[in-house]
Amino acid sequence: MTNSVRNIVNNPHEMPPKTLIRGATILSMDESIGNMERGDILITGSTITAVGQNLDADGADVIDAANMIAMPGMVDSHRHAWEGQLRRINPNATCLEDYSNATHFSFAKYYRPVDNYVGNLLTALGCIDAGITTVIDNSHNSRTAEHSDAAVEALFDAGIRAIHASGAPVAGDWDKAHWPGNWQRLQEKYFKDNPDSLVTLATMAQLEPELWAEARRLGLPIVTEFFGALMADELGPLHQQGLLGPDNIFNHCTSLPDEGWQILREAGVRVNVCPRSDSHYGIEDGMYAIEAAQRHGINPGFSVDNETSYSTDMFMEMRVAFYLQRVMGMHQRHTCGSKDALTTLPASQLLKSATLYGAYCAGLQDKIGSLTPGKQADLILINANDINLYPSGNTFGALFPKSIQRAKLLIIV
Template sequence: MTHYIRNIVNHRAVTPAATLIRGATILSMDEKIGNIERGDILITGSTINAVGQGLEAPGAHVIDATNMIVTPGMVDSHRHAWEGQLRRINANATCLEDYSNATHFSFAKYYRPSDIYIGNLLTALGAIDAGITTMIDNSHNSRTAAHSDAAVEALLDSGIRAVHASGAPVSGEWDKAHWPGNWQRLQDKYFSNNPDSLVTPAVMAQLEPELWAEARRLGLPIVTEFFGAEMGAELKSLHQQGLLGPDNIFNHCTALPDEGWEILREAGVRVNVCPRSDAHYGIEDGMFAIEAAHRHGIAPGLSVDNETSYSTDMFMEMRVAFYLQRVMGMHRQTHCCDSVHALTTLPAARLLRAATLDGAYCAGLQDKVGSLTPGKQADLILINAGDINLYPSGNAFGTVVHAAERSNIDTVMIGGRIVKQNGRVVGVDSARLHAAIDESREHLFTAAGYKPDAFAETFLPLDAAH
């Protein structure tokens, strides 16, 4: 089965010419607009028209946002979307090898285009449900042109905003003849004549200057899995050759020495960090790098990385980030909170910025999304602070970062179009989606010789043992 069904999601609903969100608590992430305890947002078509108080728009579709907190849509700046149907298959992984054995060295080799499609679609819909309106899709299982097409078409069908970074597989057999020419082909087929597309192209490549040169010829951002202790020594030479720049996006950046961070800052390299992933898989020193990044003048985005071991939401990413940085600070000093050596960790508001505006910068979309700014795209979420687990909301940032869950997200809007409403993702045929997921999993499990065990403490597909 190399075809796939593309009518699982129906986006035929007409976007109103104007929408007025009225009476919300607004966390704008825009320094000029600030935060408004009770305010309004006027949206015209796909664009934010005004943010303020007492706005009027006769004839507009009105959303009563009483007891709602409105924030920009969250940005996941590093996600392997093709793995969607492998959710929590490796919950107790302890190292990067565990992750690779459960993906690259087993199931990945047996992915058909239909499996890529359903993996990407499921991941994107799950992201929308969790208030993630933009993600950078690290698609390193594009075995053929058909696989690449399936990945892009799933993102387009989902309605998410995405940067699709196409990359070659890590293991198994694939059509090597379409690399790196696949990047040009994808650009010509899906993007060159569609400047308003929610999906834009990028490439995924390691420290490979010859591939970077082709990406730059095409004007495409370059996404790299970057582990600082292992790869940091190569930065000086790359920088001296002029091969690092603002079109580079580095994931993880764990255990990177200060001189490496200085090179990244000087070159303008974009960075994202992975609070849960780095700890869960014990990547290098196991600690995400937000403190080092900020110390060197870099504001990284946050990323979920994958769902093979944990959930998709940025709420947990922000919480883990908050507490891990506290632990890091405590290890560095032993004085009490009221001393001159008190911890200087990022507060809730700054972590929400990391999940929104800083992520938008990482994706190169800061002029379009990441803040509730007039002229930007209307990508936003409405959190119901009247829900029993959130009411009363003593602090808006604290409510979002420390208490909110995906179930509290009432509405999600991308480009002015409502994609989640009344707590449910719009237009999804759940029966067809579940059937497609189940068919894909059955194929992958059978092909890899894997017998699913809902209570397994470890993951060991037969292929990994060979």
């Protein structure tokens, strides 16, 4: 099947169109619906209205999904989209300094607004091509208002669902009068009169209460690069002052002590983890933090972080997560004799981290992340007849060797 993207737009003066996806293998990510060897999905306008077998849909546009796997579009909970044209320039990086030298301290300083546009457009289209239909864009290279506008407009032009988290640059010169007023300017220019937009606004700021206060005045989520061992001591005072809440989104959360996880859970902070980034760049102990998060009742989303050393493929993110967890568990059991060794994560749970839990991290769990009636029809179909999937004896297992380029239909509404 050739790639295509369907953007379904309702005309308020007409009956909403119906689309029936018939005969797919369904991975719903919804426990009340479950999974189906063969099932149908009915979409009315932009909303999933039924998931089941032998659905009746007179007048619907029927998509024959026999030998296809239907699942929610994947969610990348943390991506620096402006770096799109810097893909794989630094494959041998071993630390954050290597990453920063290849981005913040070199190319980033010379980015023009058009470069922000190109980076965001490449990243967004690459996400769509890889079955990632939603991305939280951590935009920490917005040097002027024009840079910010270009980044936002690229997301609109790509047609992806995105949360644009606008943030100040890390190095070089930029218009410092532009911050933090840029957030309100962007809100009024692009989002105030556009409540149904696929692109929404957030802020990007470190542990800076003054900036957080401005973000909250505007009602915007706050995205923070959070490295647990380095920043854990700051959590207690922030929590005591009531400055942590569900509008916080923390990336990484590596090496965070139990006390810190307890604070994040109590405050309702949303979390994503980075299996490849944390290990590739040796961030703190190099191990992504899913086990600690789950032990404290938090199910984090997965994120790619950046593409300067590896690909945009979320299935690869899941595979790395699976094997890192397995290797660390074996090491703890056989070398350290630990009775509390890490357990292997099942494929179904990894897929939830890339879909449903990513939607929670983005604050979009009521709209996307599962094939649930009432949610938006944000889903992908994967061709199970591809030679590297056939035969598909276990649908979850079939997805793990898969790179889905050239084998999908995306429906983003």
